[in-house]
């Protein structure tokens with residue numbers, strides 16, 4: 001039974017990270033109907049920024065907790081800046097182009113960012129310090145949930161709650177929902193659509209960076225390529241839950257996390273990524289609208 | 301002046317943006333921090349200059365759009381004129397063909413090998429062009445069919461000692477079958493979902509090849525794959541290279557011929573129409589599934605052929621040759637060249653493969669430039685290097701359709 | 703004689719919204735039938751159900767097959783199958799293939815009338831070459847009929863608006879349908895162009911021996927050319943009859959003609 005709980009919590013942890021990244025996909029897709037291929041790279045950039053901050057902090061001898069907070073905050077700021085810049089360069093000029101154009105541009109951006117980090121930093125895996133302290137009260141549960149896992153799960157839950165409240169109650173949140181429903185209409189009603197799109201990229205990127213720093217600390221190493229697989233899996237999560245839906249992204253992330261964790265635990269660890277991809281292919285074929293998504297007939 | 305200030309702002313923004321990644325490098329284990337301040341200067345100067353270029357191109361693009369709206373005649377570019385005018389294109393094609401034919405006798409085996417790669421990418425690019433360029437189906441897992449071809453040859457040869465010429469059609473056929481099997485469930489999906497599913501499929505194939513040791517020998521791959529036989533003669537490596545070179549040349553010519561015929565046919569028109577408007581297409585009586593499947597299967601067939609040749613050329617294959625990057629490279633050949641444009645795809649294939657080879661100094665920047673050029677082409681020249689020209693039908697007096 | 707198109711008790715729901723509510727309609731051969739009603743009444747939805755773009759929630763759509771004269775229930779058939787049976791349509795918001803030439807657009811319309819496939823494309827056997835020639839010829843002649851021949855090799859999206867509307871009709875005609883469905887063909891046209899369109903529709907009906915089901919807001923056009931008019935409102939059939947009967951129908955005047963309807 002312990003083994004089960006072990007898998008359960010590691011699945012929950014993974015799932016939380018997927019959910020954090022998936023939110024970026026889902027929100028961007030909800031608003032501009034684009035699969036932001038470069039989103040995984042934003043997550044990777046967040047992780048690297050976090051690593052750099054942590055490195056400086058450790059040289060300066062700051063405490064673990066302040067290092068963690070600084071790393072997360074700065075990584076989130078930088079990732080948002082990258083997100084907004086990517087949107088301005090690669091997507092905004094293509095807003096009225098055929099559908100495939102921004103998607104190809106996004107793939108190009110993703111390749112570019114990977115190689116940017118590869119060249120500016122390194123092509124190898126680099127160690128990432130553990131930024132999460134060992135809590136004393138965790139001792140009795142240590143067998144199946146570590147402090148990192150707990151922190152990741154709690155932080156994700158808090159981030160989701162804040163985001164949901166933000167979208168529900170703030171003015172910009174309402175504007176985002178309006179734009180997602182009907183961009184032209186929102187524009188006519190005086191919503192600054194450019195602003196809303198930028199905001200979407202800022203929020204999505206910040207959450208991805210949060211995920212990036214946490215996963216770096218959890219896994220203990222990162223490289224320039226981590227965004228690719230994580231990005232696809234997070235996208236899977238978004239589709240699984242129903243793309244465009246925020247609770248869907250969380251649900252999808254968790255389901256994917258558990259699927260992977262249990263499948264590798266009970267079936268075979270060689271095929272960890274294959275499970276995720278199979279799940280993706282199966283959902284898209286059998287329920288492209290996702291669990292919480294709605295199927296609607298296209299108006300002709 | 302306004303432009304100057306704007307560029308200054310851009311430069312400052314990028315200096316801020318790239319500061320951590322470009323300037324700082326930390327080592328957690330040694331607890332050292334390395335500061336590379338010069339990079340900040342490069343970024344500043346670079347983005348300052350590039351922002352001028354960006355704005356210039358943007359203005360030009362906007363002007364171009366306006367000009368096109370005003371005059372209804374499309375203007376053919378210089379290259380297109382040369383390519384469409386028989387007076388110019390005949391000697392050009394003949395010259396090129398001649399060059400291609402004598403190439404292996406004038407250059408080293410090494411050069412010939414590079415040329416073989418470039419031509420293989422021509423075949424792959426044109427094959428994917430059927431799927432993406434003509435039918436408008438974004439396939440991000442094209443490399444899977446390439447892998448099917450390569451492994452078909454390697455495994456059939458390993459287990460049953462089948463020769464190259466036997467496997468070549470089998471490889472194409474197997475890839476086509478894979479294409480149809482994948483296509484039936486996924487081709488119903490909307491464009492971008494299709495892209496992701498095909499990407500997933502490509503990765504599944506690669507991961508299976510990597511992990512299923514009993515079947516595919518895992519990451520270490522299969523070596524000692526024989527080169528194609530030549531009437532039972534034993535060829536030296538140099539001779540074999542030249543032989544494969546001509547084989548690939550012929551393969552490329554056949555591909556060009558086939559794609560050209562396809563795009564000027566009832567089926568080809570249906571693909572183009574499908575790319576433009578699926579609903580109108582169905583309303584005009586085109587069977588969406590059947591037409592898409594034809595594109596998918598034909599595209600896959602060509603990847604299968606190319607895979608068999610690739611295995612025979614390198615004599616060694618492993619899953620690392622069939623990553624998503626490979627799909628991305630082939631895709632960017634199609635996009636860069638101009639979707640649906642045969643000369644465009646050929647030119648792009650050569651540029652993509654030969655430039656990094658001959659600009660060794662830049663080769664580490666290859667993928668960086670790749671990514672950047674995909675973005676820039678989409679933004680500034682979405683129709684590609686040599687845009688596809690629609691066929692003009694000419695009329696004689698009565699019914700003389702030429 | 704059986705009608706070419708017979709619709710019985712057709713209903714279409716979108717979630718909770720009932721866009722079509724028990725509609726009955728018939729079109730006989732050599733007839734021009736008009737479907738009118740305020741915006742949002744469900745006219746386009748009706749076309750979409752009949753041409754297979756939507757699957758109706760309830761009811762029967764029966765079509766006389768162009769080729770064998772058999773009557774078929776077409777609910778749930780794919781649009782391309784329905785086109786093969788002899789129905790062809792135009793769209794309210796023009797849906798040409800914008801980056802293909804005018805001629806190619808019409809050639810696409812010939813798809814149901816031609817057969818060649820991969821083999822024909824690769825080997826260009828005699829049959830394919832012949833078929834291809836015929837396609838070009840027939841398409842060109844249709845363009846001539848619709849006074850579009852001067853645009854043959856133009857990219858479709860470069861055409862003026864009125865010409866694009868006519869090109870949609872040309873493309874549909876290329877399928878040699880027995881019933882042509884026109885969704886607001888005069889939308890956006892000035893009175894002169896509308897008058898020309900009127901003549902064109904009559905001419906097409908005569909020459910091609912095709913029945914026409916027409917959605918249109920221009921009352922003059924509708925009253926001049928149709929033999930039978932159906933009026934829908936909120937997805938329900940409000941009235942049916944000859945143009946004269948409709949003009950005098952109290953309910954129609956109140957519900958539809960009374961209000962501004964120039965949209």
Ligand SMILES: Nc1ncnc2c1ncn2[C@@H]1O[C@H](COP(=O)(O)OP(=O)(O)O)[C@@H](O)[C@H]1O
Pocket residue numbers: 297298299300716719721739740741742743744745746747748
């Ligand atoms: N795909 C769809 N999903 C939801 N509602 C739809 C859809 N298509 C049409 N409708 C609704 O059905 C009603 C009828 O629309 P339509 O047939 O376009 O009207 P008309 O062509 O008579 O102006 C409208 O209320 C419209 O909003």
Ligand SMILES: [Mg+2]
Pocket residue numbers: 745746747794
């Ligand atoms: Mg309508």
